[in-house]
Amino acid sequence: MAKDLFNFEAEFKLGIDEIDQEHIKLVNMLNTVHQLITDGSKSKAIEYFSLTIAHYVVDHFAxxxxxxxxxxxxxxxxxAKVHENFKNAFIKSLPRLANYDEAAFRAALTDTFTWIVNHIGRTDRKYAQFYLAQTQQPPAAGPA
Ligand SMILES: [Fe+2]
Ligand SMILES: [Fe+2]
Incomplete structure:
Protein backbone atom coordinates (compact mmCIF):
# COMPACT_ATOMS: atom_id res chain seq x y z
CA MET A 1 0.00 0.00 0.00
CA ALA A 2 2.59 2.54 1.14
CA LYS A 3 4.85 2.31 -1.85
CA ASP A 4 2.00 2.82 -4.26
CA LEU A 5 0.71 5.91 -2.52
CA PHE A 6 3.80 8.08 -2.45
CA ASN A 7 7.43 8.21 -3.36
CA PHE A 8 9.17 6.82 -0.30
CA GLU A 9 12.61 8.31 -0.91
CA ALA A 10 11.40 11.78 -1.89
CA GLU A 11 8.55 12.34 0.55
CA PHE A 12 9.26 10.11 3.49
CA LYS A 13 12.95 9.65 4.12
CA LEU A 14 14.39 12.36 6.36
CA GLY A 15 18.04 11.35 6.16
CA ILE A 16 18.36 10.50 9.87
CA ASP A 17 18.78 6.76 10.08
CA GLU A 18 17.42 6.10 13.58
CA ILE A 19 14.27 8.10 12.77
CA ASP A 20 13.83 6.72 9.25
CA GLN A 21 13.97 3.15 10.62
CA GLU A 22 11.13 3.89 13.04
CA HIS A 23 9.03 5.54 10.34
CA ILE A 24 9.53 2.55 8.03
CA LYS A 25 8.49 0.23 10.84
CA LEU A 26 5.38 2.32 11.49
CA VAL A 27 4.32 2.21 7.84
CA ASN A 28 5.02 -1.53 7.70
CA MET A 29 2.87 -2.05 10.79
CA LEU A 30 -0.03 -0.20 9.18
CA ASN A 31 0.41 -2.36 6.10
CA THR A 32 0.23 -5.42 8.34
CA VAL A 33 -3.16 -4.28 9.68
CA HIS A 34 -4.32 -3.72 6.14
CA GLN A 35 -3.24 -7.26 5.25
CA LEU A 36 -4.97 -8.74 8.31
CA ILE A 37 -8.24 -7.06 7.30
CA THR A 38 -7.85 -8.33 3.76
CA ASP A 39 -7.28 -11.85 5.15
CA GLY A 40 -10.53 -11.58 7.10
CA SER A 41 -8.82 -11.47 10.52
CA LYS A 42 -10.70 -8.47 11.82
CA SER A 43 -10.23 -9.13 15.54
CA LYS A 44 -6.51 -9.73 15.06
CA ALA A 45 -6.32 -6.54 13.00
CA ILE A 46 -8.05 -4.55 15.74
CA GLU A 47 -5.82 -6.03 18.42
CA TYR A 48 -2.68 -5.27 16.44
CA PHE A 49 -3.85 -1.76 15.65
CA SER A 50 -4.92 -0.81 19.16
CA LEU A 51 -2.13 -2.52 21.12
CA THR A 52 1.01 -2.92 19.02
CA ILE A 53 0.69 0.18 16.88
CA ALA A 54 -0.67 2.39 19.64
CA HIS A 55 2.36 1.52 21.81
CA TYR A 56 4.75 1.99 18.95
CA VAL A 57 3.33 5.42 18.14
CA VAL A 58 3.72 6.51 21.77
CA ASP A 59 7.30 5.18 21.88
CA HIS A 60 8.19 6.78 18.57
CA PHE A 61 6.88 10.18 19.65
CA ALA A 62 8.91 9.92 22.86
CA ALA A 80 5.24 17.82 21.07
CA LYS A 81 1.81 19.45 21.19
CA VAL A 82 0.98 18.07 17.74
CA HIS A 83 2.03 14.61 18.98
CA GLU A 84 -0.08 14.99 22.09
CA ASN A 85 -3.20 15.98 20.14
CA PHE A 86 -2.86 13.05 17.77
CA LYS A 87 -2.17 10.61 20.61
CA ASN A 88 -5.27 11.73 22.51
CA ALA A 89 -7.53 11.52 19.45
CA PHE A 90 -6.03 8.19 18.40
CA ILE A 91 -6.35 6.55 21.82
CA LYS A 92 -9.86 7.91 22.26
CA SER A 93 -10.91 6.35 18.94
CA LEU A 94 -9.61 2.85 19.74
CA PRO A 95 -12.52 1.47 21.81
CA ARG A 96 -14.90 2.29 18.95
CA LEU A 97 -13.02 0.02 16.54
CA ALA A 98 -14.67 -3.12 17.88
CA ASN A 99 -18.02 -1.95 16.49
CA TYR A 100 -16.65 -1.01 13.09
CA ASP A 101 -17.45 -2.96 9.97
CA GLU A 102 -14.67 -3.57 7.50
CA ALA A 103 -15.25 -0.35 5.53
CA ALA A 104 -15.22 1.81 8.65
CA PHE A 105 -12.10 0.10 9.93
CA ARG A 106 -10.34 0.60 6.61
CA ALA A 107 -11.35 4.27 6.68
CA ALA A 108 -9.91 4.66 10.19
CA LEU A 109 -6.73 2.96 9.05
CA THR A 110 -6.45 5.23 6.02
CA ASP A 111 -6.99 8.30 8.23
CA THR A 112 -4.18 7.18 10.54
CA PHE A 113 -1.92 6.39 7.62
CA THR A 114 -2.60 9.78 6.01
CA TRP A 115 -1.96 11.63 9.25
CA ILE A 116 1.34 9.84 9.82
CA VAL A 117 2.59 10.36 6.28
CA ASN A 118 1.66 14.05 6.32
CA HIS A 119 3.20 14.48 9.75
CA ILE A 120 6.48 12.92 8.64
CA GLY A 121 6.58 14.83 5.37
CA ARG A 122 5.84 18.24 6.87
CA THR A 123 6.28 18.40 10.62
CA ASP A 124 9.06 15.86 11.17
CA ARG A 125 10.89 17.25 8.17
CA LYS A 126 11.37 20.54 10.03
CA TYR A 127 13.56 19.12 12.79
CA ALA A 128 15.35 16.94 10.21
CA GLN A 129 16.25 20.02 8.17
CA PHE A 130 17.39 21.82 11.32
CA TYR A 131 19.57 18.86 12.29
CA LEU A 132 21.03 18.27 8.82
CA ALA A 133 21.84 21.95 8.38
CA GLN A 134 23.93 21.74 11.56
CA THR A 135 25.71 18.51 10.79
CA GLN A 136 26.22 18.34 7.04
CA GLN A 137 29.54 19.43 5.65
CA PRO A 138 29.38 21.67 2.60
CA PRO A 139 30.18 19.71 -0.58
CA ALA A 140 33.84 19.53 -1.50
CA ALA A 141 34.97 22.22 -3.93
CA GLY A 142 36.14 19.73 -6.51
CA PRO A 143 38.85 17.17 -7.18
CA ALA A 144 42.01 17.82 -5.21
FE1 LIG B 1 7.91 10.76 13.35
FE1 LIG C 1 6.74 13.89 14.93
Missing part, protein backbone atom coordinates in the same frame (compact mmCIF):
# COMPACT_ATOMS: atom_id res chain seq x y z
CA UNK A 63 12.08 9.00 20.92
CA UNK A 64 11.50 11.83 18.51
CA UNK A 65 10.96 14.37 21.29
CA UNK A 66 14.17 13.18 22.99
CA UNK A 67 16.00 13.54 19.67
CA UNK A 68 14.68 17.10 19.21
CA UNK A 69 15.76 17.97 22.75
CA UNK A 70 19.22 16.50 22.08
CA UNK A 71 19.76 18.62 18.98
CA UNK A 72 18.30 21.77 20.57
CA UNK A 73 15.42 22.06 18.09
CA UNK A 74 13.70 25.38 18.90
CA UNK A 75 10.15 24.27 17.96
CA UNK A 76 10.16 21.16 20.13
CA UNK A 77 7.26 22.37 22.25
CA UNK A 78 4.97 22.94 19.24
CA UNK A 79 5.91 19.58 17.77
Missing amino acids: HEEAFMARIGFPQLEDH
Whole structure:
Protein backbone atom coordinates (compact mmCIF):
# COMPACT_ATOMS: atom_id res chain seq x y z
CA MET A 1 0.00 0.00 0.00
CA ALA A 2 2.59 2.54 1.14
CA LYS A 3 4.85 2.31 -1.85
CA ASP A 4 2.00 2.82 -4.26
CA LEU A 5 0.71 5.91 -2.52
CA PHE A 6 3.80 8.08 -2.45
CA ASN A 7 7.43 8.21 -3.36
CA PHE A 8 9.17 6.82 -0.30
CA GLU A 9 12.61 8.31 -0.91
CA ALA A 10 11.40 11.78 -1.89
CA GLU A 11 8.55 12.34 0.55
CA PHE A 12 9.26 10.11 3.49
CA LYS A 13 12.95 9.65 4.12
CA LEU A 14 14.39 12.36 6.36
CA GLY A 15 18.04 11.35 6.16
CA ILE A 16 18.36 10.50 9.87
CA ASP A 17 18.78 6.76 10.08
CA GLU A 18 17.42 6.10 13.58
CA ILE A 19 14.27 8.10 12.77
CA ASP A 20 13.83 6.72 9.25
CA GLN A 21 13.97 3.15 10.62
CA GLU A 22 11.13 3.89 13.04
CA HIS A 23 9.03 5.54 10.34
CA ILE A 24 9.53 2.55 8.03
CA LYS A 25 8.49 0.23 10.84
CA LEU A 26 5.38 2.32 11.49
CA VAL A 27 4.32 2.21 7.84
CA ASN A 28 5.02 -1.53 7.70
CA MET A 29 2.87 -2.05 10.79
CA LEU A 30 -0.03 -0.20 9.18
CA ASN A 31 0.41 -2.36 6.10
CA THR A 32 0.23 -5.42 8.34
CA VAL A 33 -3.16 -4.28 9.68
CA HIS A 34 -4.32 -3.72 6.14
CA GLN A 35 -3.24 -7.26 5.25
CA LEU A 36 -4.97 -8.74 8.31
CA ILE A 37 -8.24 -7.06 7.30
CA THR A 38 -7.85 -8.33 3.76
CA ASP A 39 -7.28 -11.85 5.15
CA GLY A 40 -10.53 -11.58 7.10
CA SER A 41 -8.82 -11.47 10.52
CA LYS A 42 -10.70 -8.47 11.82
CA SER A 43 -10.23 -9.13 15.54
CA LYS A 44 -6.51 -9.73 15.06
CA ALA A 45 -6.32 -6.54 13.00
CA ILE A 46 -8.05 -4.55 15.74
CA GLU A 47 -5.82 -6.03 18.42
CA TYR A 48 -2.68 -5.27 16.44
CA PHE A 49 -3.85 -1.76 15.65
CA SER A 50 -4.92 -0.81 19.16
CA LEU A 51 -2.13 -2.52 21.12
CA THR A 52 1.01 -2.92 19.02
CA ILE A 53 0.69 0.18 16.88
CA ALA A 54 -0.67 2.39 19.64
CA HIS A 55 2.36 1.52 21.81
CA TYR A 56 4.75 1.99 18.95
CA VAL A 57 3.33 5.42 18.14
CA VAL A 58 3.72 6.51 21.77
CA ASP A 59 7.30 5.18 21.88
CA HIS A 60 8.19 6.78 18.57
CA PHE A 61 6.88 10.18 19.65
CA ALA A 62 8.91 9.92 22.86
CA HIS A 63 12.08 9.00 20.92
CA GLU A 64 11.50 11.83 18.51
CA GLU A 65 10.96 14.37 21.29
CA ALA A 66 14.17 13.18 22.99
CA PHE A 67 16.00 13.54 19.67
CA MET A 68 14.68 17.10 19.21
CA ALA A 69 15.76 17.97 22.75
CA ARG A 70 19.22 16.50 22.08
CA ILE A 71 19.76 18.62 18.98
CA GLY A 72 18.30 21.77 20.57
CA PHE A 73 15.42 22.06 18.09
CA PRO A 74 13.70 25.38 18.90
CA GLN A 75 10.15 24.27 17.96
CA LEU A 76 10.16 21.16 20.13
CA GLU A 77 7.26 22.37 22.25
CA ASP A 78 4.97 22.94 19.24
CA HIS A 79 5.91 19.58 17.77
CA ALA A 80 5.24 17.82 21.07
CA LYS A 81 1.81 19.45 21.19
CA VAL A 82 0.98 18.07 17.74
CA HIS A 83 2.03 14.61 18.98
CA GLU A 84 -0.08 14.99 22.09
CA ASN A 85 -3.20 15.98 20.14
CA PHE A 86 -2.86 13.05 17.77
CA LYS A 87 -2.17 10.61 20.61
CA ASN A 88 -5.27 11.73 22.51
CA ALA A 89 -7.53 11.52 19.45
CA PHE A 90 -6.03 8.19 18.40
CA ILE A 91 -6.35 6.55 21.82
CA LYS A 92 -9.86 7.91 22.26
CA SER A 93 -10.91 6.35 18.94
CA LEU A 94 -9.61 2.85 19.74
CA PRO A 95 -12.52 1.47 21.81
CA ARG A 96 -14.90 2.29 18.95
CA LEU A 97 -13.02 0.02 16.54
CA ALA A 98 -14.67 -3.12 17.88
CA ASN A 99 -18.02 -1.95 16.49
CA TYR A 100 -16.65 -1.01 13.09
CA ASP A 101 -17.45 -2.96 9.97
CA GLU A 102 -14.67 -3.57 7.50
CA ALA A 103 -15.25 -0.35 5.53
CA ALA A 104 -15.22 1.81 8.65
CA PHE A 105 -12.10 0.10 9.93
CA ARG A 106 -10.34 0.60 6.61
CA ALA A 107 -11.35 4.27 6.68
CA ALA A 108 -9.91 4.66 10.19
CA LEU A 109 -6.73 2.96 9.05
CA THR A 110 -6.45 5.23 6.02
CA ASP A 111 -6.99 8.30 8.23
CA THR A 112 -4.18 7.18 10.54
CA PHE A 113 -1.92 6.39 7.62
CA THR A 114 -2.60 9.78 6.01
CA TRP A 115 -1.96 11.63 9.25
CA ILE A 116 1.34 9.84 9.82
CA VAL A 117 2.59 10.36 6.28
CA ASN A 118 1.66 14.05 6.32
CA HIS A 119 3.20 14.48 9.75
CA ILE A 120 6.48 12.92 8.64
CA GLY A 121 6.58 14.83 5.37
CA ARG A 122 5.84 18.24 6.87
CA THR A 123 6.28 18.40 10.62
CA ASP A 124 9.06 15.86 11.17
CA ARG A 125 10.89 17.25 8.17
CA LYS A 126 11.37 20.54 10.03
CA TYR A 127 13.56 19.12 12.79
CA ALA A 128 15.35 16.94 10.21
CA GLN A 129 16.25 20.02 8.17
CA PHE A 130 17.39 21.82 11.32
CA TYR A 131 19.57 18.86 12.29
CA LEU A 132 21.03 18.27 8.82
CA ALA A 133 21.84 21.95 8.38
CA GLN A 134 23.93 21.74 11.56
CA THR A 135 25.71 18.51 10.79
CA GLN A 136 26.22 18.34 7.04
CA GLN A 137 29.54 19.43 5.65
CA PRO A 138 29.38 21.67 2.60
CA PRO A 139 30.18 19.71 -0.58
CA ALA A 140 33.84 19.53 -1.50
CA ALA A 141 34.97 22.22 -3.93
CA GLY A 142 36.14 19.73 -6.51
CA PRO A 143 38.85 17.17 -7.18
CA ALA A 144 42.01 17.82 -5.21
FE1 LIG B 1 7.91 10.76 13.35
FE1 LIG C 1 6.74 13.89 14.93
